Amino acid sequence: MQYLLTEQQAARQKEFKAFVSENVLPFAEEWDREQKIPECAISKLTKSGYLGCSLPLQYGGQGWDTVTFGLLNEALGRGSSSLTGVLTVQTMVSKALLKWGSPEQIQKWIPLLAKGEIIGAFALTEPEAGSDIQSLVTEFTQSDDDFLVLHGTKKWITTGQFASLFLVFGKLGDRSLACLVPRETPGLEVEPIHDLMGFRAAGLAKLVFNNVKVPTANIVGKPGFALSHVAPVGLHYGRISTACSALGLLRGCFEESVAWASTRKIGNQTVGDLGMIRSLIAEMGTALEAGTFLCHSACRAADESLPEAFEKAVMAKYFTSRAAVRSASDAVQIRGAAGCHGSSPVARFYRDAKIMEIIEGTTQIHQHLLGGMFLRKARCSAH
Amino acid sequence: MNSTYTAEASKVRETVTSFLQSSISIANLNDDDHLFESGIVNSLFAVQLMTFLEKNFAIEIGMDDLDIENFKSVNATTAFVMRKKDSQGAGATN
Numbered sequence: 001m002q003y004l005l006t007e008q009q010a011a012r013q014k015e016f017k018a019f020v021s022e023n024v025l026p027f028a029e030e031w032d033r034e035q036k037i038p039e040c041a042i043s044k045l046t047k048s049g050y051l052g053c054s055l056p057l058q059y060g061g062q063g064w065d066t067v068t069f070g071l072l073n074e075a076l077g078r079g080s081s082s083l084t085g086v087l088t089v090q091t092m093v094s095k096a097l098l099k100w101g102s103p104e105q106i107q108k109w110i111p112l113l114a115k116g117e118i119i120g121a122f123a124l125t126e127p128e129a130g131s132d133i134q135s136l137v138t139e140f141t142q143s144d145d146d147f148l149v150l151h152g153t154k155k156w157i158t159t160g161q162f163a164s165l166f167l168v169f170g171k172l173g174d175r176s177l178a179c180l181v182p183r184e185t186p187g188l189e190v191e192p193i194h195d196l197m198g199f200r201a202a203g204l205a206k207l208v209f210n211n212v213k214v215p216t217a218n219i220v221g222k223p224g225f226a227l228s229h230v231a232p233v234g235l236h237y238g239r240i241s242t243a244c245s246a247l248g249l250l251r252g253c254f255e256e257s258v259a260w261a262s263t264r265k266i267g268n269q270t271v272g273d274l275g276m277i278r279s280l281i282a283e284m285g286t287a288l289e290a291g292t293f294l295c296h297s298a299c300r301a302a303d304e305s306l307p308e309a310f311e312k313a314v315m316a317k318y319f320t321s322r323a324a325v326r327s328a329s330d331a332v333q334i335r336g337a338a339g340c341h342g343s344s345p346v347a348r349f350y351r352d353a354k355i356m357e358i359i360e361g362t363t364q365i366h367q368h369l370l371g372g373m374f375l376r377k378a379r380c381s382a383h
Numbered sequence: 384m385n386s387t388y389t390a391e392a393s394k395v396r397e398t399v400t401s402f403l404q405s406s407i408s409i410a411n412l413n414d415d416d417h418l419f420e421s422g423i424v425n426s427l428f429a430v431q432l433m434t435f436l437e438k439n440f441a442i443e444i445g446m447d448d449l450d451i452e453n454f455k456s457v458n459a460t461t462a463f464v465m466r467k468k469d470s471q472g473a474g475a476t477n
Contacts, residue, residue, distance in 0.1 A: 100446055222449040228429040229449060236430070307402070307435040310427045369425060380405050 001292045005067070012068050016075035019048060024079030031201040032348050035194055037083055045083070046116030051090050054237075055098065059106075061114035069237075070244040070299040077248025081352040082201035084248070085158045086119065088241040088360075093120030093167045096178070096234035100221035105180065109165065121163035122234055123154040123181075123207055130156075131365050133227055138170030140177050143213065148172070150181065150212040158359075160205025161192045167234070168209070169226050176226035180218040187212035198351035199359075236313055238360040240298055243316035246324040246356040247291045249349050253324070253331035254284045256346050260335055271334065280330040287323035294319050311373055318366040321356040328353040388465075395440065396461040402435050403457065414457040429454070436460070442467040 002010055023044050031037050045051050054069040055061025064072075069091070076084040094113045097105060112118045129135040138152030152170055160166075166181045166188075181188065193204040221230045261272030261281060271277050298316040301309035331346040332339035339346045357363045396414070404412055407424050418424060418432075432454060433444050442464065453463040 100449075102446060221446055224451070225449045228426075229433070232427065232430040305434055305438045307406075307431040307438070309434065310431055314427070369427065372425060376407070377405070 001289075001296065004293075004296050005071075009065075009068055009071060012064070013071045013075070016072050017078075019044075019050075020075045020079040024076065024083060028080040028083075029342060029345065029348065031080060031082060033342065035200045037080075037086070037201045037203070041083065042086060042116070042119070045086065051087060051116035051119075052094070052114030053087075054091060055094055055110065055114040059110040059114045061110075066240065066299040066302040067296065070240060070295055073241045073244035074248040074251070074295070077245030078252045079248070080201070081245055081249060081356065082199055082203075084241065084245040085199060085202035088238055088245070089122050089158045089163075090116075090120050091241060092122045092234035092238045093165065095237045096122075096167060096230050097180075097220060099233045100178075100225075100230050102217070104217070105220065109180065113165070118164040119159050119162060120165045120167065121157050121159045122238070123157050123160075123166045123168040124231060125154060125156050127153060127155045127206075131362055133169070133231065136170055136176070136227075138168065138209065140170050140172040140179065140214075142172070142216075146216055148177075148179065148214050148216055148219075150179070150187075150209045150214055152209050154207040154209075156193065157205050157207055158199075159203045160190060160207055161203035163203075166207065167220065168207075169231060172223050175224040176228070177223050178220040178226035178230040179214055180220060181209075181212065181214055185212050185214065196355070198348075198353070198355040200351075232310070235360060236302070236310055239313040239317040240295075240302060242356060242360040243291075243298060243313065243320045244295050246317070246320040246353070247288070247295050249353055249356065250284070250288055250291060250320060250324045250327050253327040253346060253349050254281075254288050256344070256349075257281055257284060257331045257334045277334055280334055284327045284330060287319075287327060291316070291320040291323055311370070314361065314366050314369050317360060318363060318370060321353070322363060324349075324353040324356055392461060392465055395464050396457060398439060399436075399460050399464070400457050402432075402439075406431060412457065416457070417455050419451065419455060432460075436464060440464050440468060442471055 005013065027041065049062045050072060052061035053064045053072055054066065057063040073084055073087060076087060090113060094110060098110060113120055124133060126136055126138060138154065140148045140150055143149045150168065150170065164183045167178060168181050169176065169178050171177060187210045189208040191206040193206060196204065258281060261277055262270060264271040294316040298309065298312040301312045328346065328350040332350050335344055335346055338344050341347060400412065406428065436442060437444055452459060454460055
């Protein structure tokens with residue numbers, strides 16, 4: 001796919017691959033086993049400017065385009081889905097705030113997020129509201145003109161264990177609301193979530209808000225528009241990040257499988273000489289090519305501010321996450337017993353891939369959106 | 384309202400209508416049909432409409448523009464775009 005990239009994008013792609021080889025690949029298994037990414041690893045992301053890679057230069061970001069952002073997510077995903085999760089939610093919070101924040105909020109928080117001095121978390125999902133975000137029950141009530149009181153629970157919040165700033169979604173009466181809540185605000189309790197099947201080092205947490213007092217100046221956007229306008233901007237970049245991260249995981253499955261199939265002997269042949277193994281590798285390699293084009297298309301559409309960018313991101317995430325699940329399963333199968341052990345990264349890929357089908361919009365929600373889109377387009381063409 | 388303004392507003396209305404007809408499944412869309420009524424649009428529609436308006440009319444939609452009255456129908460959206468273009472001194476439509 002090199003011909004799709006500019007010279008600068010191609011150079012960055014090489015840089016990202018080198019960064020991951022040195023700083024992620026040797027440690028990803030340990031992070032998964034310990035269910036924790038050490039601070040020094042996140043610090044390396046920060047020092048490289050990666051956490052603010054898509055944020056404007058004027059705020060201390062790198063000002064990179066979405067294609068480059070996608071390439072970074074792919075490279076990181078090849079190494080560790082958990083680490084990519086940090087970049088995913090940092091970008092979700094930052095982009096939503098950049099678009100809908102007040103000038104004061106932007107001046108206060110965006111430089112800190114861009115430079116990685118604080119980590120953000122996107123607090124949308126609740127114990128009883130995942131796909132159905134209209135059913136949020138986290139409640140804001142007006143205390144006085146200057147303050148709101150926040151009460152409720154959020155769950156499965158990526159980086160919740162160590163984030164300093166939460167973008168929290170809830171309802172003010174019957175109107176949706178998004179609000180910035182710093183970690184140290186009294187009444188906020190963070191409960192780590194451990195023992196996930198995958199994404200184990202992404203720092204997931206449950207957040208409990210017990211009558212937390214937040215300034216009305218922390219409202220992002222306006223009441224009534226949090227779920228229609230604020231969340232979708234964040235989720236758009238979440239989908240792009242997850243699509244590209246899943247593509248990186250898929251690439252890992254492919255590379256591990258080709259390496260194994262090329263060298264593992266079976267009689268006088270290698271495993272790769274067997275037709276049934278070749279068919280699995282053919283599926284994997286073709287999915288990798290197709291996923292690369294879908295991710296690139298989604299990133300380009302975002303860079304060109306096209307309205308169809310949102311649906312392209314849904315399509316890319318839908319495709320690569322499902323392909324990652326299939327490919328990880330096949331990669332374990334190709335490897336045999338060794339693929340079921342932690343000594344092989346494909347075992348971790350298998351567990352992480354399943355998470356990718358669920359976060360940032362489940363496969364089924366995306367099928368609903370995309371099916372509706374294709375039918376609508378067909379109806380419009382017929383008229 | 385002078386004829387230049389009326390002609391420009393008609394062009395904006397035509398462009399907005401064309402986009403909406405390709406984005407939502409509603410036969411015979413009328414200029415005052417409420418776009419955000421239940422079941423007509425999906426969860427991506429609001430941001431797609433925002434992105435379309437920003438790109439096609441060279442306007443920037445910010446926090447202060449978040450008002451359902453600005454986007455609820457073809458006529459409302461057209462009026463909103465014309466107000467933004469006037470206040471921003473934006474260029475002609477694509």
